[in-house]
Amino acid sequence: MERLRYLPTQSGTLVLPPVKLRWWNTASQQWQVAELAGETLRVAPARAAGAEASLRGTTAGERWWDLLWGSLAVLFIGGMWFTRRGLERSLRRLYGRWQNFWQPQPLPPLTPSGRKPR
Structure with a gap:
Protein backbone atom coordinates (compact mmCIF):
# COMPACT_ATOMS: atom_id res chain seq x y z
CA MET A 1 0.00 0.00 0.00
CA GLU A 2 1.33 3.39 -0.92
CA ARG A 3 0.44 6.56 0.94
CA LEU A 4 1.06 10.18 0.07
CA ARG A 5 1.12 13.05 2.51
CA TYR A 6 0.92 16.64 1.43
CA LEU A 7 2.39 19.39 3.58
CA PRO A 8 1.10 22.71 2.27
CA THR A 9 3.25 25.75 2.96
CA GLN A 10 0.56 28.38 2.35
CA SER A 11 -3.10 28.75 3.23
CA GLY A 12 -5.74 28.69 0.52
CA THR A 13 -7.24 26.11 -1.79
CA LEU A 14 -5.27 23.05 -2.86
CA VAL A 15 -6.48 21.07 -5.88
CA LEU A 16 -5.32 17.46 -6.14
CA PRO A 17 -5.66 16.11 -9.68
CA PRO A 18 -7.20 12.70 -10.43
CA VAL A 19 -4.72 9.80 -10.43
CA LYS A 20 -4.78 6.85 -12.83
CA LEU A 21 -3.25 3.58 -11.66
CA ARG A 22 -2.42 0.72 -14.02
CA TRP A 23 -2.49 -2.68 -12.33
CA TRP A 24 -2.47 -6.37 -13.22
CA ASN A 25 -5.67 -8.25 -12.44
CA THR A 26 -4.65 -11.81 -11.49
CA ALA A 27 -8.23 -13.11 -11.72
CA SER A 28 -8.75 -12.10 -15.37
CA GLN A 29 -5.03 -12.14 -16.31
CA GLN A 30 -5.07 -8.70 -17.91
CA TRP A 31 -4.03 -5.12 -17.25
CA GLN A 32 -6.65 -2.77 -15.85
CA VAL A 33 -6.74 0.92 -15.02
CA ALA A 34 -8.20 2.32 -11.81
CA GLU A 35 -8.82 6.04 -11.39
CA LEU A 36 -8.83 7.93 -8.11
CA ALA A 37 -10.98 11.04 -8.21
CA GLY A 38 -9.41 14.44 -7.70
CA GLU A 39 -9.97 16.39 -4.52
CA THR A 40 -10.18 20.06 -3.58
CA LEU A 41 -8.90 20.89 -0.11
CA ARG A 42 -9.14 24.13 1.85
CA VAL A 43 -5.93 24.78 3.83
CA ALA A 44 -6.28 26.88 6.99
CA PRO A 45 -3.57 29.36 7.96
CA ALA A 46 -0.94 28.23 10.46
CA ARG A 47 -1.26 29.08 14.15
CA ALA A 48 0.79 31.90 15.57
CA ALA A 49 4.33 30.90 16.49
CA GLY A 50 4.87 30.12 20.18
CA ALA A 51 1.24 29.23 20.87
CA GLU A 52 1.99 25.51 21.20
CA ALA A 53 2.20 24.13 24.73
CA SER A 54 5.33 22.17 23.81
CA LEU A 55 7.25 25.40 23.27
CA ARG A 56 6.50 26.83 26.70
CA GLY A 57 9.24 26.73 29.32
Whole structure:
Protein backbone atom coordinates (compact mmCIF):
# COMPACT_ATOMS: atom_id res chain seq x y z
CA MET A 1 0.00 0.00 0.00
CA GLU A 2 1.33 3.39 -0.92
CA ARG A 3 0.44 6.56 0.94
CA LEU A 4 1.06 10.18 0.07
CA ARG A 5 1.12 13.05 2.51
CA TYR A 6 0.92 16.64 1.43
CA LEU A 7 2.39 19.39 3.58
CA PRO A 8 1.10 22.71 2.27
CA THR A 9 3.25 25.75 2.96
CA GLN A 10 0.56 28.38 2.35
CA SER A 11 -3.10 28.75 3.23
CA GLY A 12 -5.74 28.69 0.52
CA THR A 13 -7.24 26.11 -1.79
CA LEU A 14 -5.27 23.05 -2.86
CA VAL A 15 -6.48 21.07 -5.88
CA LEU A 16 -5.32 17.46 -6.14
CA PRO A 17 -5.66 16.11 -9.68
CA PRO A 18 -7.20 12.70 -10.43
CA VAL A 19 -4.72 9.80 -10.43
CA LYS A 20 -4.78 6.85 -12.83
CA LEU A 21 -3.25 3.58 -11.66
CA ARG A 22 -2.42 0.72 -14.02
CA TRP A 23 -2.49 -2.68 -12.33
CA TRP A 24 -2.47 -6.37 -13.22
CA ASN A 25 -5.67 -8.25 -12.44
CA THR A 26 -4.65 -11.81 -11.49
CA ALA A 27 -8.23 -13.11 -11.72
CA SER A 28 -8.75 -12.10 -15.37
CA GLN A 29 -5.03 -12.14 -16.31
CA GLN A 30 -5.07 -8.70 -17.91
CA TRP A 31 -4.03 -5.12 -17.25
CA GLN A 32 -6.65 -2.77 -15.85
CA VAL A 33 -6.74 0.92 -15.02
CA ALA A 34 -8.20 2.32 -11.81
CA GLU A 35 -8.82 6.04 -11.39
CA LEU A 36 -8.83 7.93 -8.11
CA ALA A 37 -10.98 11.04 -8.21
CA GLY A 38 -9.41 14.44 -7.70
CA GLU A 39 -9.97 16.39 -4.52
CA THR A 40 -10.18 20.06 -3.58
CA LEU A 41 -8.90 20.89 -0.11
CA ARG A 42 -9.14 24.13 1.85
CA VAL A 43 -5.93 24.78 3.83
CA ALA A 44 -6.28 26.88 6.99
CA PRO A 45 -3.57 29.36 7.96
CA ALA A 46 -0.94 28.23 10.46
CA ARG A 47 -1.26 29.08 14.15
CA ALA A 48 0.79 31.90 15.57
CA ALA A 49 4.33 30.90 16.49
CA GLY A 50 4.87 30.12 20.18
CA ALA A 51 1.24 29.23 20.87
CA GLU A 52 1.99 25.51 21.20
CA ALA A 53 2.20 24.13 24.73
CA SER A 54 5.33 22.17 23.81
CA LEU A 55 7.25 25.40 23.27
CA ARG A 56 6.50 26.83 26.70
CA GLY A 57 9.24 26.73 29.32
CA THR A 58 9.03 24.73 32.51
CA THR A 59 7.37 26.33 35.51
CA ALA A 60 8.68 26.49 39.06
CA GLY A 61 6.30 23.68 40.09
CA GLU A 62 7.73 21.38 37.42
CA ARG A 63 11.26 22.19 38.53
CA TRP A 64 10.27 21.29 42.11
CA TRP A 65 9.09 17.83 40.99
CA ASP A 66 12.30 17.29 39.02
CA LEU A 67 14.33 18.21 42.09
CA LEU A 68 12.26 15.91 44.30
CA TRP A 69 12.64 12.90 41.97
CA GLY A 70 16.36 13.56 41.56
CA SER A 71 16.82 13.71 45.33
CA LEU A 72 14.89 10.47 45.83
CA ALA A 73 17.02 8.76 43.18
CA VAL A 74 20.24 9.93 44.87
CA LEU A 75 18.97 8.75 48.28
CA PHE A 76 17.99 5.35 46.87
CA ILE A 77 21.35 4.85 45.15
CA GLY A 78 23.19 6.00 48.29
CA GLY A 79 21.17 3.63 50.46
CA MET A 80 21.92 0.75 48.12
CA TRP A 81 25.63 1.67 48.23
CA PHE A 82 25.81 1.67 52.02
CA THR A 83 23.84 -1.57 52.43
CA ARG A 84 25.52 -3.46 49.58
CA ARG A 85 27.50 -5.81 51.86
CA GLY A 86 24.45 -6.78 53.88
CA LEU A 87 22.46 -7.24 50.68
CA GLU A 88 25.23 -9.39 49.23
CA ARG A 89 25.27 -11.63 52.33
CA SER A 90 21.49 -11.96 52.25
CA LEU A 91 21.50 -12.84 48.58
CA ARG A 92 24.26 -15.43 49.05
CA ARG A 93 22.33 -17.01 51.94
CA LEU A 94 19.13 -17.03 49.88
CA TYR A 95 20.97 -18.59 46.93
CA GLY A 96 22.42 -21.31 49.20
CA ARG A 97 18.97 -22.11 50.59
CA TRP A 98 17.60 -22.25 47.06
CA GLN A 99 20.28 -24.72 46.00
CA ASN A 100 19.75 -26.85 49.12
CA PHE A 101 16.02 -26.91 48.50
CA TRP A 102 16.51 -28.42 45.05
CA GLN A 103 19.09 -31.04 46.08
CA PRO A 104 17.94 -34.66 45.63
CA GLN A 105 16.81 -36.18 48.92
CA PRO A 106 17.41 -39.89 49.65
CA LEU A 107 14.24 -41.91 50.05
CA PRO A 108 13.76 -44.39 52.90
CA PRO A 109 14.15 -48.06 51.97
CA LEU A 110 11.08 -49.71 50.50
CA THR A 111 11.17 -52.70 52.89
CA PRO A 112 10.25 -52.10 56.52
CA SER A 113 13.02 -52.55 59.05
CA GLY A 114 13.35 -56.06 60.52
CA ARG A 115 12.07 -57.82 57.40
CA LYS A 116 14.24 -59.46 54.83
CA PRO A 117 13.63 -58.89 51.17
CA ARG A 118 12.45 -62.00 49.27
